[in-house]
Amino acid sequence: SYELTQPPSVSVSPGETARITCSGDAVPKKVVHWFQQRSGQAPVAIIYDDSKRPSGIPERFSGSASGTVATLTIAGAQVEDEADYFCFSSDTSGNLRVFGGGTKLTVL
């Protein structure tokens, strides 16, 4: 089995920078993707391939990876960014895909 570890919660004030980490042994070898899920809604892709941003996603969202840790950064977090955030990646064999446990972001 393979696991991606995220902090259960992160809290920031509006305008501050929020950072959500995702750690896993295969992160140096496999790209990480990030999804935002607002309450009662389906997830939305916000970062793919560690650091690429899909069209329509605000520039305040960025991603990076270093060693065994991938990081989602929200620069100048806004109240509407309150949501659950999940990382997603594969194990080194490429056979298993897995989500991190999710991080609840609070902006208040």
Added chain:
Amino acid sequence: VRLVESGGGLVHPGKSLRLSCAASGFTFDSYGIHWVRQAPGKGLEWLSVISYDGSTTFYADSVQGRFTISKDNSKKTSDLQMNSLRPEDTALYFCAKDREEWMARPDNIDVWGQGTLVTVSS
């Protein structure tokens, strides 16, 4: 791009259920399809993926041997056959499109459906 899941409902433990995902708005036969579930109040759990042409499939350990994914490119649908269902399989089941074309080992989700609810209970 749109994905619509169907087939959810209430089912007794040990029974089977078949979910379906109807796709539109993209070249279905060029993309792999994932199935993901979310138990009430819990996180996302990846279940399975099938390649663009249906030739390769991968499963999470938790459903290997019980669930079977399939893809019908002529009908633009993907199905998830779920056997020997357990109460812990109760969840909202999503299908999702892979981001990249022609991948034998899809691993990059870009668009999700809204999900169909499966409840396993006696």
